[in-house]
Amino acid sequence: MIDALEQAEAAVAACFETAAWAATERDLVAALDATHRLEQRLAAVKLTLVRELDGRGTATAQGASSTAVWLRDRLRLGVGAARRLVELAATLDTAPPGVRDALAGGVVDVEQVRVIAATVETVHTAAGTEAADKAVGVLVEWAAQFDATLLRRLGTRILDHVAPDVAQAAAEAALRAQESRAARDRHVTISEQSDGRLRLAGILDTEAAAALRAAIDPLTTPTGPDDARTPGQRRHDALADVCRLALRTGELPENGGDLAQVVVTTGYDELTRQLGTAALDTGRHLSAEAVRRLACDAAILPAVLGGAGQPLDIGRQRRLITGPLRRALVLRDRGCAFPGCDRPPRWCDAHHIQHWADGGSTSLTNAVLLCGHHHRHLHHSDWAVRLGDDGHPEFIPPAWLDPEQVPRRNQYHRRR
Structure with missing residues (x-):
């Protein structure tokens, strides 16, 4: 496989060096079609590799919390793109053989595969295996003419073509399945931009959507004729107001040992x-x-910092790593300190470097912030943690992963 891929890579590189301006328009169109087919075939190979690596547990064996997080670092992807890659690999693994063959042949793309697989699953549930097999052929044929969005829309009427005798009853079943998928797919994604702003995206189920509108709609009304904010800006401000109101109630659950707060x-x-x-x-x-x-x-809360920004004293010391001591940890570690982890402080536990049961003290010099996954991983693996000469945590990988055992640090939370 490696030899074949290296040959393909060399061939693609040669194509890139070829002067496109010298080709006829007919040859350019043919080359574009061939490039697209090759892209889909490579996508099929890539998904197969991702699925196999995910099944073997390669990511967790190397200390990552999931295959998506491992792919993010390995392939330098956004975490959302990495997560979609893992999901598509799982979809391809369970897709009908005809769909996998169509992707490998460059006939369909990965988004169309997702649509076809979901539609065929619905047909199989409603009308059985024979109708599902017919649906694969029809949908693959349609995929040669329509993109994934239109294909999904056409798929809602697929039973009219492959099993008209059960189409009405299946339509009701499809609606119930759609509601189930809506509940499964509900999510909100928060992506931090380079300047500190956040981009929100997601899908709310019907109940959550109604609650959100009920909460922000009264706050999105223009304050007067001089209110120059756009509708989008008013919705932004309304959402911020709702968050402030929630913080003031004092009824939010504790977060990492402290009440919900902005530090x-x-x-x-x-x-x-x-x-x-x-x-x-x-x-x-x-x-x-x-x-x-x-x-x-x-x-x-007053705090005293050293010349390198190290917290030296921050309120009263406590036996547990909460309150002022935890805030000192947040000031130092900024989030999960394990290499490659970008989880923020609110997702983290405070870990004793020398365990409390072994005589370790509850102090800034004997503590490190770790997310739940890496806290468990550190306790059940050969990784070790210590504070470096500058007082910041560094992690020693096991010898099987790095024979030299060179200390590693988290680069996601660095600010200097």
């Missing part, structure tokens, strides 16, 4: 004299004016 770090002079900037625990910065606004409705 801002600033200097005394910056706060009192409205100078400079302040840092959120996510690593982003706010203007001094914004900090003073937040401070009007916030508790203030």
Whole structure:
């Protein structure tokens, strides 16, 4: 396989070096069609490899929390793209043979495969194996003419073509299946942008959508004739207001040992004299004016930092790693400290480097932030953690993974 792929890679590189301007229009169109078929065939190979690696547990064996996270680092993908790759690989694994053959032959693309597989599953449930086999042929034929979106729309009427005698009853079953998929697929994705803003995307089920509209619609009304905000800006501000209202209730569950809160770090002079900037625990910065606004409705905890930004003293020490001590950990580690993990502080536990049962103290020099997965992984693997000379955590991989056992650090939370 490796030899064949290297030959294909060399052939593609040669095509890239070929002067496209010298080809006729007919040859250019033919080359485009061939490129698209090759792209789909490569996608089939890639999905097969991802499925096999996922089944073998390669990602977790190398310390990643999932195959998607491992692919993100290995292939330098966005985590959403990596997750979709794993999902598509699983879909291809369970797809009818005719669908897999069509993808391998470059007849359909991966999004069409997802649509065909879901539609055939519905047909199989409603009308049996024979109708499902007919549906595969019809849908693959349609896929040569229509994109995934239109194919999905046409698929809702597939029974009229392959099993007209059960189409009416199946339509009702399909509706119930659609409602079930809607419940399964509900999600909200929060993607951090390079400047600290967040991009929200997702799908809400009917109940959650009604609750959201009931909460934000009254707050999206223009405040007066001089309100120049766009509808999108008003919805943004309404959502922020709802979050602030929820934080003020004091009824949100604890988050990592503390009540739900926004943590801002600033200097005394910056706060009192409205100078400079302040840092959120996510690593982003706010203007001094914004900090003073937040401070009007916030508790203030003094902290002393060393020259390298190391927290030296932060409120009272406690036996458990909560409160001021946990906030010190957040200031230092910024999130899960395990190499390659980007999970934020609110998802993390505080881990004793030298276990409490072994005489380890509850102190900043004996603690590290770890997400739930990597906390468990550290306890049940040959990885080791220690503080480096600069006081920041570093992890020693097991010898089977790195014979040299070179210390590794988390690069996602670095800010200097």
